[in-house]
Amino acid sequence: MEQTIGFIGSGNMAQAMMGGMIRSELVPASQIIASARTEATLSRVAAQFGIQTNLNNRHVAREADILILAIKPHDYQTVLEEIKHDVSQEAIIIPIAPGIRFVDLQQAFEQEMKVVLAMPNTPSLIEAGMSALCPNDKISSHELDLVMQLFGSIGEVDVLSEKQMEAVPAISSSAPAYVYMMIEAMADGGVAQGLGREQAYRLAAQTVLGAAKMVLDTGKHPGELKDNVTSPAGTTIAAVATLEQSKFRGTIMAAMQSCTDRVMEMQIDYED
Ligand SMILES: NC(=O)C1=CN([C@@H]2O[C@H](COP(=O)(O)OP(=O)(O)OC[C@H]3O[C@@H](n4cnc5c(N)ncnc54)[C@H](OP(=O)(O)O)[C@@H]3O)[C@@H](O)[C@H]2O)C=CC1
Numbered sequence: 001m002e003q004t005i006g007f008i009g010s011g012n013m014a015q016a017m018m019g020g021m022i023r024s025e026l027v028p029a030s031q032i033i034a035s036a037r038t039e040a041t042l043s044r045v046a047a048q049f050g051i052q053t054n055l056n057n058r059h060v061a062r063e064a065d066i067l068i069l070a071i072k073p074h075d076y077q078t079v080l081e082e083i084k085h086d087v088s089q090e091a092i093i094i095p096i097a098p099g100i101r102f103v104d105l106q107q108a109f110e111q112e113m114k115v116v117l118a119m120p121n122t123p124s125l126i127e128a129g130m131s132a133l134c135p136n137d138k139i140s141s142h143e144l145d146l147v148m149q150l151f152g153s154i155g156e157v158d159v160l161s162e163k164q165m166e167a168v169p170a171i172s173s174s175a176p177a178y179v180y181m182m183i184e185a186m187a188d189g190g191v192a193q194g195l196g197r198e199q200a201y202r203l204a205a206q207t208v209l210g211a212a213k214m215v216l217d218t219g220k221h222p223g224e225l226k227d228n229v230t231s232p233a234g235t236t237i238a239a240v241a242t243l244e245q246s247k248f249r250g251t252i253m254a255a256m257q258s259c260t261d262r263v264m265e266m267q268i269d270y271e272d
């Protein structure tokens with residue numbers, strides 16, 4: 001890919017994305033330019049990834065053909081105000097924050113720019129990400145292909161409506177956190193039953209990976225795959241019964257609803 005990819009913000013998510021893009025060899029490190037709030041972060045990412053860095057957001061905004069806004073949601077308004085005269089009409093702007101909508105960019109730039117809303121996740125670092133994308137009307141099919149190729153280099157990609165994007169943090173972008181909690185809990189359970197700590201993480205993580213791959217590769221209903229593990233009066237059903245009594249599935253669904261409630265709270269209401 002010959003475009004220059006700019007990142008405003010070089011934290012966890014930006015590093016996962018730039019790391020994945022470079023690893024996949026779609027984008028050479030020399031074509032990535034990033035800014036951050038502090039020089040300390042920039043020195044770290046320059047050393048780690050060999051990319052160009054600059055403390056000046058306006059410089060990055062001017063250089064980028066594809067500009068990824070990898071700052072926290074509450075920093076958007078300040079940063080957009082700062083760069084609004086530096087982004088070319090031809091550049092593709094990609095916000096990756098929950099609660100950010102097309103209307104926010106339209107308000108900031110006082111005109112419709114080329115925008116693709118994106119919701120990636122941190123497994124992008126190892127090219128196992130899941131990203132949802134939503135282009136606005138200014139994005140041509142060729143430009144959408146380009147952005148899909150970029151996110152496709154760090155994992156899987158789906159294109160959704162702006163409304164559907166609100167549900168993505170709960171199921172995909174924030175969701176690795178719950179899966180890590182489950183792996184940690186499974187490992188704690190293993191340690192409680194006498195396994196070594198490292199061995200317990202390995203057994204738990206590989207099991208989560210294998211189960212996820214079974215769902216994706218076989219296309220079978222997760223309930224059927226669960227039934228295949230569950231012998232009459234066996235060990236698995238004993239564990240399943242305890243999970244059901246503790247409202248395991250209901251708790252996950254409630255957590256996801258809390259996540260999406262938070263997305264909605266973060267949206268700016270311009271009627272105020
Ligand atoms: N982490 C995740 O799993 C996911 C995150 N996101 C979204 O990605 C965005 C970034 O999140 P994340 O990477 O986790 O956050 P981090 O806190 O790790 O990174 C934020 C980055 O923004 C930089 N920054 C802060 N203020 C400015 C500014 N005024 N100008 C330029 N850079 C600035 C910080 O610089 P410094 O390091 O110098 O302080 C830091 O590098 C958020 O909107 C988040 O919601 C989306 C999907 C998943």
Ligand SMILES: O=C(O)[C@@H]1CCC=N1
Nearest residue numbers: 097098169173174175
């Ligand atoms: O918690 C957050 O703000 C970000 C959004 C999605 C994942 N992490």
